[in-house]
Amino acid sequence: MTTFAPNGQLNVTELKKVFPILKRDIRGQRLVYLDSGATALKPQRVINAIDQYYREGTANIHRAVHFLSEEATGLYEGARATAKEFINASDDREVVFTTGTTGGINLVARSFVRPMLKAGDEILITGMEHHANIVPWQMLRDETGCKLIVAPVNDDGSLDLQKFKSLISEKTKFISCIWTSNATGVINPVREMIAAARSAGVPILIDAAQSVAHEKIDVQNLQCDFLVFSGHKLFGPTGVGILYGKYEHLDRMPPMIGGGDMIKSVSFEKTVYADPPARFEAGTPDIASVIGLGEAMRFVTEDVGFEAIQKHEQSLLAAGEKALSELSGLKVIGTVHPKVPIFSMVLDNIHPHDVGSILDLSGVAVRTGHHCAQPLMARFNVPATARASFSIYNDVSDVEALVKALWKTRELFA
Amino acid sequence: MSMASEMYQTVVLAHSQSPRGEGQNAEATHQADGYNPICGDRVTMMAEVEGNGVKKISFNAQSCALCRASASVLVVTLETMEISLAKTKAKEFTDMILGSGPELGGDAGAFAAIKNYPARAKCVLLPWRTFVSALEQPLEGLSKNHAVVSTELQQ
Numbered sequence: 001m002t003t004f005a006p007n008g009q010l011n012v013t014e015l016k017k018v019f020p021i022l023k024r025d026i027r028g029q030r031l032v033y034l035d036s037g038a039t040a041l042k043p044q045r046v047i048n049a050i051d052q053y054y055r056e057g058t059a060n061i062h063r064a065v066h067f068l069s070e071e072a073t074g075l076y077e078g079a080r081a082t083a084k085e086f087i088n089a090s091d092d093r094e095v096v097f098t099t100g101t102t103g104g105i106n107l108v109a110r111s112f113v114r115p116m117l118k119a120g121d122e123i124l125i126t127g128m129e130h131h132a133n134i135v136p137w138q139m140l141r142d143e144t145g146c147k148l149i150v151a152p153v154n155d156d157g158s159l160d161l162q163k164f165k166s167l168i169s170e171k172t173k174f175i176s177c178i179w180t181s182n183a184t185g186v187i188n189p190v191r192e193m194i195a196a197a198r199s200a201g202v203p204i205l206i207d208a209a210q211s212v213a214h215e216k217i218d219v220q221n222l223q224c225d226f227l228v229f230s231g232h233k234l235f236g237p238t239g240v241g242i243l244y245g246k247y248e249h250l251d252r253m254p255p256m257i258g259g260g261d262m263i264k265s266v267s268f269e270k271t272v273y274a275d276p277p278a279r280f281e282a283g284t285p286d287i288a289s290v291i292g293l294g295e296a297m298r299f300v301t302e303d304v305g306f307e308a309i310q311k312h313e314q315s316l317l318a319a320g321e322k323a324l325s326e327l328s329g330l331k332v333i334g335t336v337h338p339k340v341p342i343f344s345m346v347l348d349n350i351h352p353h354d355v356g357s358i359l360d361l362s363g364v365a366v367r368t369g370h371h372c373a374q375p376l377m378a379r380f381n382v383p384a385t386a387r388a389s390f391s392i393y394n395d396v397s398d399v400e401a402l403v404k405a406l407w408k409t410r411e412l413f414a
Numbered sequence: 415m416s417m418a419s420e421m422y423q424t425v426v427l428a429h430s431q432s433p434r435g436e437g438q439n440a441e442a443t444h445q446a447d448g449y450n451p452i453c454g455d456r457v458t459m460m461a462e463v464e465g466n467g468v469k470k471i472s473f474n475a476q477s478c479a480l481c482r483a484s485a486s487v488l489v490v491t492l493e494t495m496e497i498s499l500a501k502t503k504a505k506e507f508t509d510m511i512l513g514s515g516p517e518l519g520g521d522a523g524a525f526a527a528i529k530n531y532p533a534r535a536k537c538v539l540l541p542w543r544t545f546v547s548a549l550e551q552p553l554e555g556l557s558k559n560h561a562v563v564s565t566e567l568q569q
Binding site: 027350351352353354357358361362368369370374377383384408412413 | 416417418419421422427452453454455476477478479480531533534537
């Protein structure tokens with residue numbers, strides 16, 4: 001039982017009150033925020049934690065014996081312990097603070113995958129990846145002559161799982177897959193994908209950026225080798241994220257960035273690197289954001305709870321699907337279940353950018369564009385979509401506001 | 415006037431629905447492509463230059479309504495002008511959209527409110543910036559790698 005779901009049912013009216021931005025008027029109307037897929041709003045307790053560090057607790061970490069430094073180190077490492085619990089890692093040392101999902105994928109690409117690649121080797125991804133899980137592998141491909149293999153996506157937005165499995169061969173050296181599509185909200189069968197990777201002995205990374213705010217992550221249960229996500233999609237600050245890696249993997253990875261705090265000893269002749277995770281956290285990190293991310297995880301666990309989140313979001317998904325199906329000429333890309341409440345919409349003869357503008361003028365914030373997933377847009381033969389993504393602080397009134405604004409768009413362009 | 419009808423004025427909607435100058439012109443002497451990587455909009459602006467004048471302007475657009483309407487308004491505004499005057503008018507239009515110049519008359523004035531919506535200024539300016547670039551790119555000398563005008567590279 002959590003603060004905002006005392007009987008398992010999310011009290012959205014009360015929950016909205018702890019997100020100060022929702023008190024803002026946008027262009028004279030209440031904010032209907034349907035862009036949580038891009039970044040989630042921040043609750044007061046996360047803002048307070050960051051504010052308190054700067055106001056009362058500013059100090060560097062792992063450096064000095066003075067009171068404030070020890071306190072800051074405690075808060076920073078406390079956030080790591082919280083993250084370890086949050087994803088159910090077996091050890092704090094398997095949690096690396098990064099700059100975000102992108103930073104995590106690049107670190108694994110550079111330090112884990114790059115050293116074992118040779119020309120002709122293959123890296124397997126899916127056709128629904130975010131650019132963050134395409135470009136780092138293309139960079140490796142161009143450097144090493146390895147091949148980037150892409151598992152196809154079905155018309156309903158689901159992954160072709162059989163094809164995915166059949167693309168794993170003795171040439172496959174690494175697999176990197178999105179869990180939940182940021183562009184469509186479709187959830188991939190990651191357990192089966194991980195099982196297929198494991199049975200072939202190929203290490204696999206899961207991009208959980210779009211999953212982390214919607215369902216409980218348990219890396220021991222998943223048995224993935226790596227998992228990455230960003231703090232800002234989990235009601236936390238920007239600029240910070242988590243790389244989970246099995247310790248045996250992290251331990252054999254060289255650092256990507258050298259500097260302070262990632263060493264055991266330095267002389268001009270030789271430097272001995274620190275053990276993970278410090279090895280990958282060179283320089284003064286974004287201490288305030290790490291503390292804020294820890295607080296965001298406690299907010300989700302203590303104040304909301306994943307059971308209540310899933311129940312609420314699935315009811316929003318159903319309400320959204322029903323309401324949007326009544327709008328003729330509107331097509332949703334990615335209709336297959338399971339999915340999170342993300343609606344990637346295309347309106348007949350109306351460009352998504354125009355849809356986005358009219359919605360914005362009605363106070364409804366959606367994302368328009370290719371969602372950093374241009375290959376997926378090309379797969380569905382659309383240059384862009386208007387994407388409405390719902391979160392815990394949305395309710396049916398937001399679905400209604402979206403539909404009303406879409407009708408207005410249709411009228412204007414009729 | 416509602417905010418939606420301020421941004422999408424009747425004149426703008428009419429141009430978007432029945433654009434002037436859309437399509438190929440086999441006689442075009444100058445051409446450039448424009449691209450907005452943020453939203454994927456693409457325009458190709460073509461000019462048939464004769465002497466010092468722009469005899470005919472045509473375009474192809476895969477774009478939002480504002481960008482398409484803006485290309486059509488460009489055709490109406492600049493066609494048959496002398497090149498130097500067309501460039502001056504394009505500069506005046508750009509200044510109006512960026513809020514640094516006066517409101518223009520004619521159909522171009524229907525975009526005046528865009529200065530209040532900077533996120534859409536790129537859509538409206540793309541055809542104009544691409545057209546000015548086209549005037550510098552005679553087709554006979556056009557290489558396959560000719561520059562594409564991008565909204566993300568300020569020139």
